[in-house]
Amino acid sequence: MLHLVISRLVSLSMTLLFVSLAIFLILEVLPGDPAAIMLGTAAREDTLAALRQELGLDQPALVRYLDWIGGILHGDLGTSITYKMPVSTLVAERMSVTLPLSLLAILISTALALPLGVAAAARRDGPVDRAVLVFSQMGVAVPNFWIGLLFILFFSTHLGWFPAGGFPGWGAGIGPALQALLLPALALALPQAAVLTRVTRSATLEVVGADFVRTARAKGLDRGATLRRHVVPNALIPVTTILGLQLSFFFGGAILVENVFNLPGLGRLAYQALNQRDLVVIKDIVLIFSGFVIVVNFLVDLGYTILDPRLRNRA
């Protein structure tokens, strides 16, 4: 077990290093001069040169790359070109929106998908199964930002139950903050819930047909107990894989949903930074996103060994 963890950690850090290099190179060839964007179309050449020097953009690429990586290893993410403040502070501020938003979306998504998927599989081709299929077809087909726009039109503009966008901050109290996050979390969760429902349903169906389930039924266990004790634990393995992939998606999907709902999260920061060519912020955020995906996948791998009785005993 320990051996597995260490070897995974090594490959994880190699991947991160490779990713950091890729991010840096892509931003190198991306057109757009941060100094020209900051100073506008009226600025003179000498002013632009002064700003490039101040930002360290006149240094060779290798020096800038090593500065960046060296800083990160010391826990210093650098200073934003546009906001003129530490990226770590910016990211922490934005994380307080994106993290709760993603967690809320995951909660909603799993709370919907697991019962629906199992219920659909329990009575295959029954009315519940049909209804679940229709729901999941629709959910897969409709993009989250469009659901978000519909929600705003109906719940905010028409009914006035929720704010049309924006975030009052956690300082305004848990109630108003959650109220602002609920619609975006739903918009983010529904398409994912649809996918997860389908996966849960098919995984459950597969296990239901397995020999050990028949044995369990043959030895006299009733339907419900068989589902609970034998089917669901085994069906959870493919479901966890998809959930792990979705965790990354929730983080990335937040970019669109945060823009639709005008939420000051990490996704919107990334979008703004890209528009302004705030290279320091973009590099850090892309690295954080990638790091998140890599770490989640690592955790999912570890999760298998806990969930899967066969893998657990082998360790």
Next chain:
Amino acid sequence: MSKRFLAACLLLSVSALPALAAKTSLVVGMPIEPPGLDPTIAAPVAIREVTLANLYEGLVRIDRNGKVQPLLAKSWEISPDGLTYTFRLQEGVKFHDGTTFDAADVKFAFDRARDPKSTNAQKQIFAPIEGIETPDPSTVVIKLKETSGNFLTYLGWGDAVIVAPETAANNAANPVGTGPFKFKSWTRGDRVELVRNPDYWQKDKVKLENVTFRFISDSQAQVAAVRAGDVDAFPNLAAPELFAEFQKDPRFKAVAGNTEGETVAGLNSAKKPFDDVRVRRAIMHAIDRKMLIEGAYSGFGTPIGSFFSPNHPAYVDTTGVVPYDPAKAKALLAEAGYGNGLSITIKTPQMAYASRSAELISAMLAEVGVDLKIIPTEFPAKWIEEVFKNKDYDITIVSHTEPLDIEIFARDNYYFNYKNEKFKALIADAAKTTDEKARFAKYAEAQKILAEDVPALFLFQLPKLGVWNAKLQGMWENSPIPINDVTDVSWTE
């Protein structure tokens, strides 16, 4: 006792409500969040729209009519040769951190702006300065190398606000000025909050206690926020197609004013076919400005024939110099050797006004036998690289929002590739002319030259579509400079 007492309290508090004074908080909506809050180190308009006159003050202020008025300087004298400006400063003015404002701060602020290492976006406005002297704490003497006709106007811009040596370096994140409001907090991505400055030197003028700027980029969300009352005022609404509805609604005041943004389709004068003035004029003759404004901005916006804001007193209407005349356009094209058609491209940024205009221009040019292909580009990053720096374009379209920027057509190596020595000399001359009447006459002549030479298709002045609660008074209808000055704003109830 307790129940009756509580009931009495309740009654009292309810009956006290109508007696409360008018509202003292204001929420202003803006489409774009400023990157930083220091107008002296970066160009974006949004920085000025939050900070200028609210947080920071200059020696002079530009009022809502574009006129120069005293601010931190209560008066000034200009020597007869126009080279020495002596400013008498207001006394008893304090920065938000409690330090006293005096002549040394003015010297510091301007020396910082004109330093070789300075990143002031309008550094050229300080270029005429030879030296700054401070004979006493309430007097500043600025000596110029050459006369500068617009010098006082420039001192009212965001680039010339007075900052203190102790705090200047941190102003982007923690602004400290002398203005009527102090910085309270900035929830990045959402809002900037200001509170009334209790030590403001013109305390009695200010009625508001709290001012919040909220940033809402989506135009539908802007409209929803105004309707829901989440924001009290949106001085620059980005939804022209929904603006007329606000004009009909008595709960709101909706005014279509002017900005300093001239929307022009730059023509690359160094490249064929636009190196031939006949072709440039032909294309201009093919454009129906009125129809373009109708399609691109729902009919809001003033047609322009040159590169000068209708807000400015020196503005002349030149829309008749090269008017809409498709027959003439065809004749000129034939004369220039393009009678059998012409195929060109327009690099179009993503802004709604730009892409809508490009489509209309393309349709109008098709009428005179010109095939215009639209190539999308991303503003600012990609546009600056491709068009502005590399000049790799035939036509492009963008709104130039800096005030008084006709001089860009006199610059060597600017993206229009326009060269006219007579125009260049005229602009240089106007910049040095201190007599207002003579200077304005020169600007009028310069406008006419551009109208005839057509280095760009002069289309329309970007409107300022302002909407605010009908109970608010003191909001600006036009913006002679980028600003959201709320010093005089108050609620009638």
